[in-house]
Structure formats: structure tokens, C-alpha cells
Amino acid sequence: MCSGRPRLEGRSLGLVASFWRAGLGAITAAALAGCGGGRAPAPAPPPPTVGVVTIEPQPVTLTTELPGRTNPYEIADVRPQVGGIVVARPFVEGAVVRAGQLLYQIEPAPYRALYDQAAAQLANAEANLTTTRLQAERYVDLVKIHAVSAQAADNAEAAYKQAEATVDQDRAATEAARINLDFTRVTAPISGKIGISTVTRGALVTPSQTAALDTIQKLDPIYVDVTQSAAQELALRQKMIQGGVRVGGAASAAVRLTLDDGSAYPLAGRLEFTDVTVDETTGAVTLRALFPNPAGLLLPGMYVRATVIEGVDPSGLLVPDEGVSRDARGNPTAMVVGPKGLVELRQLVLDETIGDKWLVASGLAPGDRVIVEGIQKAIPGSSVRPVEVRE
Numbered sequence: 001m002c003s004g005r006p007r008l009e010g011r012s013l014g015l016v017a018s019f020w021r022a023g024l025g026a027i028t029a030a031a032l033a034g035c036g037g038g039r040a041p042a043p044a045p046p047p048p049t050v051g052v053v054t055i056e057p058q059p060v061t062l063t064t065e066l067p068g069r070t071n072p073y074e075i076a077d078v079r080p081q082v083g084g085i086v087v088a089r090p091f092v093e094g095a096v097v098r099a100g101q102l103l104y105q106i107e108p109a110p111y112r113a114l115y116d117q118a119a120a121q122l123a124n125a126e127a128n129l130t131t132t133r134l135q136a137e138r139y140v141d142l143v144k145i146h147a148v149s150a151q152a153a154d155n156a157e158a159a160y161k162q163a164e165a166t167v168d169q170d171r172a173a174t175e176a177a178r179i180n181l182d183f184t185r186v187t188a189p190i191s192g193k194i195g196i197s198t199v200t201r202g203a204l205v206t207p208s209q210t211a212a213l214d215t216i217q218k219l220d221p222i223y224v225d226v227t228q229s230a231a232q233e234l235a236l237r238q239k240m241i242q243g244g245v246r247v248g249g250a251a252s253a254a255v256r257l258t259l260d261d262g263s264a265y266p267l268a269g270r271l272e273f274t275d276v277t278v279d280e281t282t283g284a285v286t287l288r289a290l291f292p293n294p295a296g297l298l299l300p301g302m303y304v305r306a307t308v309i310e311g312v313d314p315s316g317l318l319v320p321d322e323g324v325s326r327d328a329r330g331n332p333t334a335m336v337v338g339p340k341g342l343v344e345l346r347q348l349v350l351d352e353t354i355g356d357k358w359l360v361a362s363g364l365a366p367g368d369r370v371i372v373e374g375i376q377k378a379i380p381g382s383s384v385r386p387v388e389v390r391e
Contacts, residue, residue, distance in 0.1 A: 047382070051373025051389035052337055053320055057366050060316030060359055062352070063307050065258075066287070068226030070302045072219055073290075076190045077212035078103055080205040081183040082111065093196050097188045097216060104186035104213060106205065111184055115177035122170040129163040136160040192218035193296075217300060220293040224257065224269060226306045227284040255289040257298075258305040267292050271308060318357040323370040324348065334364065335371040335378045337386045343371070345380040 088105035091097060139153040188194070195215045199205060205213065257265035269291035278285055289306060291298065298304075325333050332348040348363035364370070369386055371378050378384055 047341070047385050048374060048377035049385045049387055050337070050371045050375070050378055052369040052386040053323065053372050053389055055317050055319060055360075055364050055366060055368045055370060057315035057317060060313045060318060060354055062310045062313055062359075063354075064228070064310055064352070065305055065307050066226040066228050068224050068287075068289075068304050068306050070298050070300055070304060071223040071225055072192070072217035072300045073221050073223055074190050074192060074218035076192075076216050078186060078189070078194075078214040078216065079207075079212050080104070080106065080186055080209070081207050082106060082180050083206040084110070084184065084204070086199055086201055086203045086205060089197065089199075089201055091194060093194065093214075095194060097191065097194050099188055099191045101188045102185055103188055103194070104199075104205075106184040106186065108181060108184040111177070111181040115174065115181045118170065118174040118177040122167065122174045125163065125166040125170045129160075129167050132156070132160040132163040186213065188216055190216055190218060192216045219296060219298065219300070221290050222293040222298050222300075223272075224255070224289045224291055224298075224304060224306055226287050226289070226308070227279075227282070228287055228308075230278045230283050230285055254309045255291075256307040257291065258307070260303050265291070265297070265304070269306075313359070316354075317360045317364055317366065318354060319348075319360055319364060319370055320372050321353075321356050321358060322372040323375075324350070324358055325375065332358075332363075335375055335380075336364070337369040337371060337384060341383050341386070343378045343380050343382050343384055 084106040139156040351359040
């Protein structure tokens with residue numbers, strides 16, 4: 001009996017020790033779990049994805065938009081060269097007339113009478129010339145046989161020469177009378193569209209009057225004169241000298257027009273020349289372009305905007321408008337993804353717009369990846385995952 005008790009007590013003590021160790025382990029595990037010691041650290045978030053466009057050099061056509069006015073290709077005032085009463089005006093105002101077409105008929109009767117008188121005097125002088133010529137020829141033979149004196153022969157020769165001079169004088173007077181008679185027909189000096197007449201039938205006109213009878217303008221083709229600042233012209237010439245701009249060929253002379261209502265003129269023109277003088281008051285030079293105008297859509301004095309192709313930059317850098325931002329001072333900037341995937345802030349110098357892109361003068365280099373999508377996720381110095389965007 002006594003020998004079994006110690007074995008029972010030993011088992012009880014072992015069970016108690018086991019329970020104590022299990023409870024202590026559970027408490028320790030719970031304590032460690034409560035302190036977070038049992039979880040692995042959370043992984044870092046991936047870098048944000050941004051859309052980029054790789055900048056590559058390419059030929060860029062340089063254009064500039066300039067204000068201008070249309071001017072007639074030819075213009076001529078119709079003026080009388082003789083005086084008289086207008087008896088006819090056989091043309092329609094605003095119509096197209098041809099060179100040489102009769103516009104005004106001045107009363108021709110007085111001038112026809114003067115012409116007839118001059119012609120008669122010429123005939124009389126020519127008849128007298130024949131008589132004096134024959135007499136001078138006979139006196140040459142008679143003086144040889146001493147039938148007449150040498151003085152008489154000389155007088156006959158002088159009379160003959162005077163008769164010749166009289167014929168020439170009367171012939172010139174007849175020609176002048178004929179010209180004045182022709183001037184009674186006032187004709188169109190050039191072909192073109194004629195304007196509003198300042199006189200009607202029955203009006204008295206004089207060759208010295210200040211007001212023209214009418215004005216004719218040739219409008220097909222038509223000139224467009226535009227002005228460009230001398231500073232822009234100088235900058236373009238410097239680029240040409242440095243080799244940054246190439247000028248030549250038919251494309252460099254092409255000009256396009258935008259009308260005052262914003263519509264585009266359908267036909268292209270060509271740059272004719274650039275004035276060699278700078279206007280001292282405006283500091284601008286004048287460029288003249290020539291445009292076809294078969295439908296008469298362009299009228300003299302119209303305001304237009306001309307897009308002039310100045311040349312070609314063989315290695316221009318274009319950046320989409322979405323990739324250009326402005327800082328607090330309004331200066332253009334761009335976000336660029338560097339070789340290690342870090343965002344860089346670049347200060348840009350822009351030249352001009354080419355469609356929906358900017359021509360960059362400085363700030364970018366070939367191969368730069370400009371962020372055009374997700375710019376709000378890009379922070380200078382941060383890491384991003386660039387994805388090429390197809391333009």
C-alpha cells in the first residue's frame with residue numbers, strides 16, 4: 001500500500017509540470033504574436049507607370065504666320081489725253097475688260113477736222129516739193145551751159161530744200177493730228193476688272209484733270225504683301241549661316257493663306273521676293289507673295305494671314321504638347337525619365353509650334369524619354385516605370 005503512493009504522487013507532479021510548460025509556451029506564443037514578431041515585413045509598392053515618347057531628330061519644316069494685305073498684280077488709271085465731251089461709254093462697270101477695248105468716246109469731230117487740215121497742208125507741201133525739185137534739177141543743167149547764173153541755180157536748190165523741210169513739218173503735224181484723233185477713243189491700257197466710272201455721257205473731260213475716268217486692276221494673279229519683323233528675319237539668317245536651317249527648292253517658297261473669316265484659301269502661292277529695306281517706323285521688312293486668283297475670291301485690300309515656309313531644320317527635336325508644362329514663372333519644362341528610371345526636370349527653350357508639337361531649341365537631347373502620360377505621378381528624383389506611347 002505504502003509503496004504505491006509515491007508512484008501516484010510522481011505521476012501527478014509530472015502532469016502538473018507538463019501542463020505548466022504547455023501553458024507557458026502558449027503564453028509566450030501569444031505574447032510574441034501580440035508584438036508582431038511572427039509576421040514578415042510588407043513588400044515595397046512598385047514604381048508608378050508613366051507613358052513616354054522618345055525624342056528623335058527629324059527634318060522639320062519651319063513656318064511663320066504673318067499678317068498681310070492683298071494688292072493687285074497690275075493697276076492703271078484711265079485718263080483722257082485730249083479734251084472734249086464724252087459721247088459714249090460702252091462698258092459695264094465692274095466687268096472684266098481687255099487691253100485695247102474702247103471705254104470712252106470723246107467727240108471726234110474737232111480732231112478729225114484738224115487732221116484733215118493737216119493732211120491737206122501736207123499734200124500742198126508735197127506738190128510744191130515736186131515743182132521745186134524739178135526746177136532745181138533743170139538749173140543744174142542750165143548753169144553748165146551758162147544759160148542761167150550760178151546764183152539762180154543756188155536759189156533753186158535752196159527752195160527745193162525748204163520745200164523738203166516743209167513737207168517733213170507738215171507730215172509731223174499730220175501725224176500729231178492723227179494721234180489726237182485716235183486719243184478721242186479712250187481704250188483700256190491693261191486687261192483686268194474695271195471699277196466705278198467717275199464720268200458719264202455728256203461730261204467734259206480735259207487732259208489735265210486730276211481725277212481719273214476709271215481704274216483697272218488685274219487680279220489674277222494677285223499680290224499678297226506681308227510684314228515680318230527685322231529681328232525674326234535676322235534670326236532666320238543666322239540659323240542659315242550656322243547650318244541649322246536649310247533653304248532651297250520649291251517648298252521653301254510656298255505660302256498658304258488664311259482669310260479674315262478663318263477659312264483657308266484653297267490655292268498655294270509662291271514667295272516672290274523680300275524687300276531689302278527695313279521700315280524705320282515699324283522695324284519690319286515686306287515680303288511679297290504671288291497667288292493665283294482665277295475665281296476672283298481675293299480682292300485688293302483684303303486682310304489675310306500668310307503662312308510662309310522659311311526653310312527646313314534637318315535635325316529638329318519635336319516634343320508633344322502634352323509633355324510640356326509650365327513652372328510658377330511660366331517657363332516651359334518637361335519631365336524626362338533618365339537611364340536609371342529616375343525622373344528629371346528639364347528647363348526648355350521652345351522655338352515654335354509645329355502642328356500639335358513644340359520645336360525645342362534647347363533643354364532636350366536625342367534619345368530623351370519625355371513623360372506625356374501620368375505626369376502627376378512623376379516627382380523629380382523618384383523612380384518610375386516608363387512605357388513607350390505610340391503617337
